[in-house]
Amino acid sequence: MYSITTTILNAGQFDLHPLYSVAPIAGVIALLTAFILYKGVMKNTEGDENMVRIAEAVRQGAMAYLKRQYKIVAIVFVFLIGFLALLGWADLEPYWAMAGVPVAGLLSAVCGWFGMKTATNASARTAAACRTSLNDGLRIAFRSGAVMGLTCVGFALLDVSFWFFLFSQFGEALGLGEGTPRSLLNEMVAVLISFKMGASLQALFARVGGGIFTKAADVGADLVGKVEAGIPEDDARNPAVIADNVGDNVGDVAGMGADLYESYYSSIIAAIGLGIAAAFAVLGALSIDLQTEAAMRMATMPIVLAGLGIFASIVGVFFVRAKENASFQQLLHSLHLGVYVASIGVVVAAFAVPYFLLGTLPEEATAALPAWWRFGLAIIAGLASGLVIAQWTEYCTSYEHKPTKRIAAQAITGPATVMISGLAEGMRSTWACLLAVVVAILLAYGLAGGNENFLLGLFGVGIAAVGMLSTLGITLATDAYGPIADNAGGNAEMTGQDPVVRERTDMLDSLGNTTAATGKGFAIGSAALTALALLAAYVQVVQTQIEKQTRADAQEYAQVFEDRGEAIDGPTAIYTGYGRFAIVIPEGRDATPREIEEATKAGEPIDETFYNGALLIDERQFATTEQREALEGVRGEPLPLYIGFHDLMSPLDARVTGKELVANLDLDIEVDLTPDDKTDAKQTVRVVSAARSSLSDVLDFYGVTLTNPSLLGGLFIGVMLTFLFCAMTMDAVGRAANIMMIECRRQFAKMREGFRSNGVPEEDIADPEKWPMQVDYEGENYPNYPRCVDIATGGALKEMVVPSLLAVLIPVLCGLFLSVSGVMGVLAGGLITGFAMAVFMANSGGAWDNAKKLLESYGRITADEFVSNESARAKAPEEIRDQLLIRAKQMQAEGQGQGYIYGKGSEDHKATVVGDTVGDPFKDTSGPSLNILIKLLSSVAVVASGLTVKFGPVISSFLGI
Numbered sequence: 001m002y003s004i005t006t007t008i009l010n011a012g013q014f015d016l017h018p019l020y021s022v023a024p025i026a027g028v029i030a031l032l033t034a035f036i037l038y039k040g041v042m043k044n045t046e047g048d049e050n051m052v053r054i055a056e057a058v059r060q061g062a063m064a065y066l067k068r069q070y071k072i073v074a075i076v077f078v079f080l081i082g083f084l085a086l087l088g089w090a091d092l093e094p095y096w097a098m099a100g101v102p103v104a105g106l107l108s109a110v111c112g113w114f115g116m117k118t119a120t121n122a123s124a125r126t127a128a129a130c131r132t133s134l135n136d137g138l139r140i141a142f143r144s145g146a147v148m149g150l151t152c153v154g155f156a157l158l159d160v161s162f163w164f165f166l167f168s169q170f171g172e173a174l175g176l177g178e179g180t181p182r183s184l185l186n187e188m189v190a191v192l193i194s195f196k197m198g199a200s201l202q203a204l205f206a207r208v209g210g211g212i213f214t215k216a217a218d219v220g221a222d223l224v225g226k227v228e229a230g231i232p233e234d235d236a237r238n239p240a241v242i243a244d245n246v247g248d249n250v251g252d253v254a255g256m257g258a259d260l261y262e263s264y265y266s267s268i269i270a271a272i273g274l275g276i277a278a279a280f281a282v283l284g285a286l287s288i289d290l291q292t293e294a295a296m297r298m299a300t301m302p303i304v305l306a307g308l309g310i311f312a313s314i315v316g317v318f319f320v321r322a323k324e325n326a327s328f329q330q331l332l333h334s335l336h337l338g339v340y341v342a343s344i345g346v347v348v349a350a351f352a353v354p355y356f357l358l359g360t361l362p363e364e365a366t367a368a369l370p371a372w373w374r375f376g377l378a379i380i381a382g383l384a385s386g387l388v389i390a391q392w393t394e395y396c397t398s399y400e401h402k403p404t405k406r407i408a409a410q411a412i413t414g415p416a417t418v419m420i421s422g423l424a425e426g427m428r429s430t431w432a433c434l435l436a437v438v439v440a441i442l443l444a445y446g447l448a449g450g451n452e453n454f455l456l457g458l459f460g461v462g463i464a465a466v467g468m469l470s471t472l473g474i475t476l477a478t479d480a481y482g483p484i485a486d487n488a489g490g491n492a493e494m495t496g497q498d499p500v501v502r503e504r505t506d507m508l509d510s511l512g513n514t515t516a517a518t519g520k521g522f523a524i525g526s527a528a529l530t531a532l533a534l535l536a537a538y539v540q541v542v543q544t545q546i547e548k549q550t551r552a553d554a555q556e557y558a559q560v561f562e563d564r565g566e567a568i569d570g571p572t573a574i575y576t577g578y579g580r581f582a583i584v585i586p587e588g589r590d591a592t593p594r595e596i597e598e599a600t601k602a603g604e605p606i607d608e609t610f611y612n613g614a615l616l617i618d619e620r621q622f623a624t625t626e627q628r629e630a631l632e633g634v635r636g637e638p639l640p641l642y643i644g645f646h647d648l649m650s651p652l653d654a655r656v657t658g659k660e661l662v663a664n665l666d667l668d669i670e671v672d673l674t675p676d677d678k679t680d681a682k683q684t685v686r687v688v689s690a691a692r693s694s695l696s697d698v699l700d701f702y703g704v705t706l707t708n709p710s711l712l713g714g715l716f717i718g719v720m721l722t723f724l725f726c727a728m729t730m731d732a733v734g735r736a737a738n739i740m741m742i743e744c745r746r747q748f749a750k751m752r753e754g755f756r757s758n759g760v761p762e763e764d765i766a767d768p769e770k771w772p773m774q775v776d777y778e779g780e781n782y783p784n785y786p787r788c789v790d791i792a793t794g795g796a797l798k799e800m801v802v803p804s805l806l807a808v809l810i811p812v813l814c815g816l817f818l819s820v821s822g823v824m825g826v827l828a829g830g831l832i833t834g835f836a837m838a839v840f841m842a843n844s845g846g847a848w849d850n851a852k853k854l855l856e857s858y859g860r861i862t863a864d865e866f867v868s869n870e871s872a873r874a875k876a877p878e879e880i881r882d883q884l885l886i887r888a889k890q891m892q893a894e895g896q897g898q899g900y901i902y903g904k905g906s907e908d909h910k911a912t913v914v915g916d917t918v919g920d921p922f923k924d925t926s927g928p929s930l931n932i933l934i935k936l937l938s939s940v941a942v943v944a945s946g947l948t949v950k951f952g953p954v955i956s957s958f959l960g961i
Contacts, residue, residue, distance in 0.1 A: 014168045014181070014296050019304045019356055023161040026307030030154030030473060033314050034147045038118055041144050046121075047128035050495040054236075055124035058487065061246035061789040062120050065213060065796070066254065070109055072797055073205050076804075077102050080201070084943070091552065092545075092946025093194065094176065094187065100163060100195030101943075105202040107155045108261050112206055112254035115148035115480060119253045123245075123487030127497065130488065130504040135321055137504055138331065141484045141512075142477060146317045148253060149476035152261040153310050156199075160268050161303055163192060168296065181292040182280050183547065183691075185299075189273035190541040190942065193534070197939035199265050203258040204804045204932045208729055210255035211925030213796035214247025215733045217788065218920050220740030222913055224748065231768045236494035239747040239783035240740060243792045245490050248483035250796075251924050256523070259932055260476050263526045264306070264469045266935050270533035271302035271462030277540050278455035281694060283368055294365050297357040298459065302466040304353050305346075305379065312345025313473025329400065331511045335478050339390075342471040343383060350379035350467060370449035370456065375463060378444040382464025382529060383471070385440035389433050389525040390475075396429040397846030399510075399854035403429070405877065407851040407915065411908035412880045418851070418915040426844025426922075433839045437528045440464055455695060458536040465529035482512030510853055524842060527931035528835045534938035535827050536695065541942050542820055543698045545949040546580070547690040550613020554582035558611070561638065572638045573614065573687075575631060578953035579701060581687055585610040613690035615701045621685055631685065702820040710818040710961055714825020718937075721810050721826070722833040725933055726841070726926040728803040733921040736795030743791055751775055751782045807933050811940040815948030819956045823941050823948060831934045838930035845923025852912040858903035863891035866901045876902050 046052050081102060087093035122144035130137035167176060167188040176187045221240040231238050238244075275298030283291045316338040323330070351373060359372035366372075395401045399408070403425045410417040444464035450457015489505035557574045561567070574582040586609050619628070688697050704711055754777030755765050764770040775782050814822045858875045865872040866888040876884055888901045900906040941948070 014185075014292060016165070016168065017297055017300055017357060019353070020161070020165075020300050023157055023303040023307040024165075026310040027154045027156075027158035027161065030150040030157070030310045030314070033317075034114075034150040034154065037143045037150070037317075038114075038147050041118065041122050041125060041140055041147070044125045044140055045128050046124040047131075047491075048495070051124045051128060051491055054242075054491050054494050055120065057242050057785055058123065058245045058249070059120040061242060061786070061793075062116055062249045064789070065246065065250050065793045066113060066116060068793060068797055069205065069209050069250075069800075072801070073105070073109070073202060076201070076205070076801075077105055077198070080197075087943070087946060090946075091548075092950060093943060094191050096167075096174065096176075096191050097194040097943065100191065101198035103198065104159060104195045104265065105198035107159055108199045108202040108206070108258045111148070111152045111155055111261050112258050114151050115257045116249050116254045118144050118147040119249050119480065119484050119487070122484050124491050126484060126488035126508070127491040127495075127501065127505055130492070130501045130508070131497065134504045134507065135323060137485075137488065137508055138334070139321065141488065141508060142320050142335070142481045143317065144484050145479070145481035146474065146477035148257050148480040149313065149473045150310070150317075152257055152476060153264060153306070153313070153473045156261055156265045157268070157303070157306050157310065159195075160192070160265065160272075160306075163195065164188075164272065164299070164303060167191065168299075180691075181288060181295075183544075185276045185280075185292075185295055186540065186544045187548070189269075189276055189537070190544050190945075192269045193273060193537055193541060193939070193942045196262070196266050196269055197936070197943050199258075199262040200932060200936035200939040201804070201808070203262040204807060204929065204936055205800055206258035207251075207255040207929045207932055208732075208803055208925065209796045209800035210247070210251035211729065211921065211929060212732050212736055212799050213792045214244070214251030215920040215925050216736035216740045216795050217243035217247040217792045218924075219733070219737035219917050220244075220744045220788070222917050222920075224741050224744035236773050237751070237768065237771050237783060239744050239785065240788045241490065241494065241783075242785035243740070243788040245487050246789055247792060248486050252483040253480050256479055256928065257476065259928060260469075260472055260479075260523055260526075262932060262935060263523060263530055264472050266534060266939075267462070267465040267469050267526065267530040268302045268306055270530060270537045271459065271466050272299045273537040273540055274455065274459040274462040274533060275299045275301060277695070278453065278459040281455045282453050283365060284692075286364055286368070290362060290365055294358075294361055294369070297361065301353055301357050301375070302463055304357070305349055305463065305466055305470055308349035308353065309342070309346050309470030310473050312342040312349070313471050313475075313477075315345060316340075316342030316471070316474040317477060331507065332394075332398075335481075335511070335515060338474050339387075339471060339478065342474045343387065346383055346467065346470045347380060349470075350383070351376035354379075370447075370452075374447045374449065375460065378447040378460040378464050379467035379470075381440045381443040381447065382467035385436045385464075385529075386468035386471075386475075386525055388436045392429070392432040392436070393843060393846070396425065396843045397850055399850040399857070404847045404850045404854060407847055408854045408908075408912060409877050409880055411851070411855065411911040411915075412883055414907075415911040415914035418848070418911050419918060422844050422848045422851070422915050422919065425847050426840045429843040430836050430839045433525060434836065437525055437835070440468075440529065441532065455536075458533065461529060461536075462533040465526060465533055468526050468529060478515040482509075482515050485509045485512040506857075510850075510857070523928065523931050524835065524838045527838070527934055528831065531827075531831045531835075531934045531938060534935060534942075535824070535831065538823070538827065538938055538941050538945070539695045539698050541945050542702075542949060543690075543693055543695065545945050546615065546693070546698070546701075547613060549946075549949060550576070550580055550582055550690045551611045553580070554584050554611035554613060557582050557636070558584045558609075566638070568638060574638055575635050576613075577632070577635050578957065579616040580690075581614040581616070583610070583612045583614055583689075614687040615690055615693055615697065616685060616687050617697055617700045618686065698820075702824075704821045704824050708821050710956065711821040711825040714814055714818055714822035714827075715829040716825075717810065717814060717822075718826040718829020718831075719833045721806070721830055721937075722837055722930065722933070725803055725806065725930070726837060728806070729799075729926045729929055730921050732795075732799035732803070733925050736792065736799060739791055739795060740788060743788060747782055747784060747787075750777055750780070753777060754782060803929075807936050808940050811937050812944045812947065815941065815944050815952050816955050817952075817959065818961065819952035820948055822952075822956075827934075827937055827941060830937050834930040834934040838927045841922040841927030841930075843923075845919030845921075845927065848912070848915040848919030849923065852909070852916040855902070855906070855909045855912055856904050860900050860904045861902040861906070862898050863888040863901045864897040867892060867897075 081098050084098045088095040126137050126141040129140050171184045176184050217240050221244040276295045279295035279298045280291050283294050319341045320334055320338040354372040354375040396403050407421045410421040444460040445457035448456050448460020485508035489509040492502045492505045553576050568584050568586050571585045576582050754775035814826050861872050891899050
């Protein structure tokens, strides 16, 4: 089997290690397991006729929304493909981006579709299973969530492994690279990173649109239904209740799935790119064959690790079960057990994969690279930081812990103090997440050899991100489980199930709130590590663009000189402006470096004409401004070229080939500027070959330092974008919720009129809990669920476009006006502020939500019960019992002894509902969308890198920047 696999994998351009086959196999098995789990869920009963009716209404609303959303997104992708075609025509982006970008977006959408389909089919089945036992309900809900998790990782890994195989085996035939292994693999990385823009853009639309939908419906259901009308959140008489349940699916299932699909996809691709760059940088003194072999193995590492993580996740899924009458902590422990089992599997893989890929390289390569086990520790650092963030998020948002209890206790003095306390807790919660990511970055960077080589350290950070996301198959299951349990509770409430069923679904729902918050924390942490890796990958793509464009310039100038009858007799440099040179080394006839390499191996050396470029990095070589301006005066003129090996300068002659120019690591080029015939007028300028420039060379060339005003401007724009994006998405929820609330009020008014026309007594009309479930009035059936669903759909689709397009336009415009340094500033500013804001908003929102749930868990406590019943008083927090007792006695004195003093329906509960309402767009719209924003910025920057490299210096120079 080994020999067969090796033969197949080595039949193409570069050898693939047999371990590579783990990735596509794992992807297929993930999809098969998801299908089996889905079929198992569908075998369970959906309950009685009413349960089926409610579930079908939610299902139809969710699918109708997705269809309309996908139509709009498809239109955006058509324009995007047109833009990519234009870049391809201008030779600023490979045409392959036109294929990979829509495929990545399509697969992200497919994951959302299947996840939503499973979730909407599972909610009623979960409620029906809870009539039998708590464990049956947990099993159906969790395995339905696992369908989403395994679908995402399966499709993402198959997508990455397919393109990696195609380009690494047939890249040259497909038009990638210029013949050398390094140029081909670098261009493959640039294409792969551009592909992720499709996943990022689809994820942003899904997150923003789904978040606006679900929160518009939720706010309407909460404020008008619960606070104004006094109807429970999931009561069937609430017009927004179906829209609220639909929103849980489109926001927390399809939206979160697309979010983490994109993170998973991005982290693998970023690690592939950094692994290739690191191998060539560290092993440059060795043979090109050995460099290429090491690069392929380092690029394969994140793919194989992700594949083994899928197997570990599948095992973990089947460890999740609960006994009857389990407590909240026992249920939580059950979910944690599944994640911990999967994590143990990844720990084993973290050492096995580097050993088999890097530990078995030839001795000269292993001597130059850090020990294989250090990469294993870097992977574990990422995995551990993800678990720390998840645990901390659970602590900050679960009502079992102090932060949420403190917020609930503040409700005694009204909504204002609830808001203040929630904001404070959210801000405070950022420190642990930020430190966890910082520690993971430093550990991964140092363990992977970052102190010896910058790129090795960045590769360590990249595989740490993959390590964090390697258990996504089960961690996403714990997140998608939440809205399924929430919908199950809503179904049980709306269909009047026995109290024990509602108790079980409430237990699962409370658990879901905690796991959803944990999932958001996990998504945020992974976004930070992934975005940092993508930041470095962006510089790598810029370096590839520089080499590609300077090579094209060299070919163009050579043709111009030939057309003018000016033959290039010797090695020549042509200054093309903005610190860039085109290099032409004629050697008799054209041949690619790969042809030369193959001919040399065969013992038949041939000549070549070498085209490349060089960068003027050290501006300190010019003593005066006049000397620098003299360089501009010879733009486009052929200049004699000299080469230096290890600081020993010698003129180029016919024996020095372009192959040597590419292969020598310690290479400088000197250009002899002779503006006239005077010997003393010569100015020698040292430049760096574009073919061998490092990431630090590129950063120096573009002046990526804090003293560069372009970079500072980009930083401020990145920060501005974070706040502007949050403001736009929050405001969008407010506008959509306003329309929803007006419609809910209208329907409640019509329902009251209908009750009166049917002879319902006024005292029953005054008590919403005595209302009939439905009423026909003026030819319309109330509550009118489809109308509320349509309002939420229209509002979400209308409002999601502008914030999403803003994230696309900003990096492009900054690249054109502020060049590469400005884009780096935008990416860094967006990453840091976006990460902190996302943690703050997600944790504040989650804590507000669970503070409300905490009060609801007490039931309804009347003033009379609180005064006379000691056990009722004991339910309230000790620090506010005396204040509640004073209030209860006052209510008795006013004849309101049956009024609710604490728990559902009380003034404290209403205060937490207000907090939860504000927290809804915090935790489900703006906060989670920031995860995607910070990665979409880098995706767009990569796709527009050709534009930035070509036109950025021209425009910024014209503006005097």
